Amino acid sequence: MTYHDSQLDALGDATRRAIVDRLLRGPSSVGELAEAFPVSRPAISQHLRVLKEARLVTDRAVGAKRVYQIHPQGFEHLRTYFERFWGDALTSFKAKVEKRS
Amino acid sequence: MTYHDSQLDALGDATRRAIVDRLLRGPSSVGELAEAFPVSRPAISQHLRVLKEARLVTDRAVGAKRVYQIHPQGFEHLRTYFERFWGDALTSFKAKVEKRS
DNA sequence: GCCTAGCGTAAGTATTAACTTACGGTAAGT
DNA sequence: ACTTACCGTAAGTTAATACTTACGCTAGGC
Numbered sequence: 001m002t003y004h005d006s007q008l009d010a011l012g013d014a015t016r017r018a019i020v021d022r023l024l025r026g027p028s029s030v031g032e033l034a035e036a037f038p039v040s041r042p043a044i045s046q047h048l049r050v051l052k053e054a055r056l057v058t059d060r061a062v063g064a065k066r067v068y069q070i071h072p073q074g075f076e077h078l079r080t081y082f083e084r085f086w087g088d089a090l091t092s093f094k095a096k097v098e099k100r101s
Numbered sequence: 102m103t104y105h106d107s108q109l110d111a112l113g114d115a116t117r118r119a120i121v122d123r124l125l126r127g128p129s130s131v132g133e134l135a136e137a138f139p140v141s142r143p144a145i146s147q148h149l150r151v152l153k154e155a156r157l158v159t160d161r162a163v164g165a166k167r168v169y170q171i172h173p174q175g176f177e178h179l180r181t182y183f184e185r186f187w188g189d190a191l192t193s194f195k196a197k198v199e200k201r202s
Numbered sequence: 203g204c205c206t207a208g209c210g211t212a213a214g215t216a217t218t219a220a221c222t223t224a225c226g227g228t229a230a231g232t
Numbered sequence: 233a234c235t236t237a238c239c240g241t242a243a244g245t246t247a248a249t250a251c252t253t254a255c256g257c258t259a260g261g262c
Contacts, residue, residue, distance in 0.1 A: 005115065012113015013220085014106065024190045026197065030239060043221055045240060064229040064238045072195050079187055086180055089125045094173050096127065114250085131209060144251055146210060165208050165259040205262080212255080221246070231236080 003055060004081040007074065010054035015039065016047050020070070023057060027069035104156060105182040108175065111155035116140065117148050121171070124158060128170035 010016055015037065022028060022036060030048065034041035048068055051057040055074030059066050111117055116138065123129060123137060131149065135142035149169055152158045156175030160167050 005118070008109075008112050008118065009115075011109050014110070015220085017106070017109065021190075024194050026194075031237090039220085040222060041239075042223085042241080046220075049240085061229085064236095066239060070191070070194050072191060075187075075191055079183070082180070082183055086176075090171070090173060090176055093125050093127075093171050116250085132207090140250085141252060142209075143211080143253085147250075150210085162259085165206095167209060203262105205260105207260085208258090210255105210257080212253105214251100214253085216249100216251070218249070219246105220248080221244100223242105223244085225240105225242080227238105227240085229236100229238085232234085 004078055006054040007056060007078050010050050010056055016051055019047055023068060023070045027067050029065045029067050105179055107155040108157060108179050111151050111157055117152055120148055121157065124169060124171045128168050130166045130168050
């Protein structure tokens, strides 16, 4: 199954990219994230849901808190997609163009 | 200069990703692209402008037509960004997580 | 010179998506 | 049990963006 479309959609928003950057520095609760960004906590929750559905983050309960963290497997999936992209489609395109010049 | 943000924004739309896929099979004029997709020609033009500003495509005049094609350099820039992402941020995050488990 | 083909852009509309407020539900402390 | 902290979601609003229609410009054929 290819869910890199939802992953690219998820990364197509600046706030969500900022959340990812933040989570790369370590796991974080929703409240902590909400304090770090100029949007409300529900807005953060909704962004996290998009990222979670795209398999870019995971969450777990820690007491009453809910801690989110990067999901490396999801990013590996995206990486595989890009590797194939660079390796197949893009280089074959470059070869095609250079041949014609 | 880092313009991978605009590149991720550009790739965050399904129609633009489809246009990119189409252009990977070879250069194409605006009219040809418009026939391949269920949107009007001006809509295609606007998508192409976004892709062009993100340095993902280039265009050139061929008679009265305007031919668009993939811009490998722009994609290389994105690739460099991701390589750094995989190599630095993601692996250091994974190390941090595994150390704690 | 005139006409047609092919596009870009401006302007306005419609659809999507990001956001806020309000509410309810669970977990731990007292 | 009651209270507080923390969060998800529903509902509604606002803002962003994808879209269409209308128009004007340039290139090439006649």
